[in-house]
Amino acid sequence: MDNIITTVILINSVLAILTVFREPRDIAATWAWILLLMFIPVGGFILYSFAGRKLPQRRLFAYQDQDASEMDGLIQQLVGKGPGPSVEKRADALPRSARSLVTLFQRINQTPLATNNNVSVYTSGQRFFDELKETLRNAKETINIEFYTFYADELGCEIRDILVEKAKEGVDVHVLYDSLGSVGTTGRFFKPLREAGGHASSFLHRRFNLINFQLNFRDHRKIVVVDGRIGFVGGFNIGDQYLGRKKKFGHWRDTHLKVSGSAVYYLQSHFLLDWNASAVKEPMNVTRRLYFPDLDERLQGDTDMQIVTSGPDSDDEQIKMGYIRLIQLAKKRCWIQTPYLIPDDSTIDALRIAANSGVDVRIMVPCMPDHMFVYRATQYFASQLVKDGIKVYYYQNGFLHAKTMVVDDQLASVGSANFDFRSFKLNFEVNAFLYDQKVTETLAERYEHDIQQSVLQSEESFQKQSRWMTFRQYASRLLAPIL
Known part of the structure; x- marks a missing residue:
């Protein structure tokens, strides 16, 4: 009996080491997985199958360089037509510390400085969602929404119904959500939106599902862009708990931004790339001017900013x-x-x-x-x-x-x-x-x-x-x- 147990432990240890070391990863994660696999022999390997394997880069995005390049060219043209000093002059006018951060993101994220933005800060769920719903109701041409969590609860239904009404009015509506973050929300929930002419898709749903054992890489982004002129980015998701309606959490303290100005172009571009990576049968035209209208001087302000993304598709963190x-x-x-x-x-x-x-x-x-x-x-x-x-x-x-x-x-x-x-x-x-x-x-x-x-x-x-x-x-x- 002792020999059997010793043999099982030895085999499990060898398999654990081979399994983890077959893919390059940082040393901390390597040792964490080895510990888990060795101390939980069967369950550890099952968990690793779903959450431990690295992202297959070659299968990640079908769009990549071409779509991003086309949008970058269009955005540069639109920003160049805008009022006020050039982006280069605004960057040079920043304090030295800020300029170094701008340069960092330009090099590792290809993220230009976005100038002439108006920014509002929301820390109350009630105020944020009231503003979001009002902005959605006022949409004239396009609504693009991307959230990690879009729950099928009271708030989720309310926002979905607004989107349905806007789709019926002829507004171009797209919703992208994370299937794990929005657990309980199925395709049926968005059926009324699709019937009204809108679109909804889970993030990378055709590439990383249960069959592909890729549960570890989630779309945690929260992006809303309305008419290509107003954007939202921050920490709130869509669900009753973000309004403080869940006893477990009570008051929900979060921070979200409402943005107008050139930074909205970059929120829009990231949404379009994520959508085209996910809804491969319903791609969006990334250079459609409807998504990138001319800058509205009435909506602009004095804030300079950069919209920065990261994810497992890059090693730059x-x-x-x-x-x-x-x-x-x-x-x-x-x-x-x-x-x-x-x-x-x-x-x-x-x-x-x-x-x-x-x-x-x-x-x-x-x-x-x-x-x-x-x-x-x-x-x-x-x-x-x-x-x-x-x-x-x-x-x-x-x-x-x-x-x-x-x-x-x-x-x-x-x-x-x-x-x-x-x-x-x-x-x-x-x-x-x-x-x-x-x-x-x-x-x-x-x-x-x-x-x-x-x-x-x-x-x-x-x-x-x-x-x-x-x-x-x-x-x-x-x-x-x-x-």
Whole structure:
């Protein structure tokens, strides 16, 4: 019997090592998967089949270079026709710190600086969804929507019904959603929209489904573009819980932006590329002028920004690089909000260097979990960062879902990317990086208000935890790279 058990353990160990090392990945994720496969012999391999295999690059997108190149050319022409100084002159007028970030994204994400934007900040679900619904009702030509979560609940039905009415009026409506993030929402839910002439598709549904065992790569982006002139980007999804209607979470604290100006072109282009990668039988014409109208001077403002995307289709981890660069640029403050705090070594080092250089580094996370393992790992990293003088706050007034960063007086980021391995490496994400004092001040004011509803953690508070709680945090931390 002992020989049989020894043989099984040996075979399982060899298979675990061969399985994980057959695909290149970072060392942290490699060891996390080996631990899981070795300690959970059968279940671990089943989980790996669904969530551990890397994205097959050759099968990812059918459009890629041609569509992106055509849109880039069109956008450059439209931006060049706009009023005011050229993009190059606006970039040169930015502070040196901002210029370095602009250059970074131009090189690793091919993301030009978008100038002359008007930006509104929403942190209340009620205000955000009221504005979103009003904007959708006023649509004249096109509505393009992309959300990780589009639930078939009261709010979801309300927004779907607005889309149905707009489709009946002749508005060109497209909805893209993530099938796992929108669990419970089936194609039948969008049948009225299709019957009205609209379109709906799950993200990459024909390429990565249960048969293909690719559940680990999710479309976590939240993009809305109406008439090619007004865009939304941030952390809210569509569902009742984002209005605070779920007892489990209570009040939902998030951050979303409404944008008008040249940045909307880039939100639109990312939606079109994602749609054409997913709905391969219903491709959209990416150079159709209906999607890229001339800039409306009445909607423009003074905010400069870049729309940055990242995902497993690239090894550059563009948004993570942006986060690290923001931390490096901080001279006075670096204030972060994230529901999940599971940073890799590079971001941990950046945070520690900033804090030990005299920068006021603050990180705000929820006081409650929505994913237990993820939350325990968040608590572990919080306890470690506190030791380096980083102020960690637990938000008490419901659930904190905002993904924001405020640096000094003129740099900020708002988007869909959390401060964790998953958002850095596995999810398709989108963030707005902003170079504007007014918007930065607004986000800082909201942060300070949230601090009044938060509890500052200390080394002593973590030391008072039970041994069982500490063990769960350490155990969750070992799986952090694959959570």
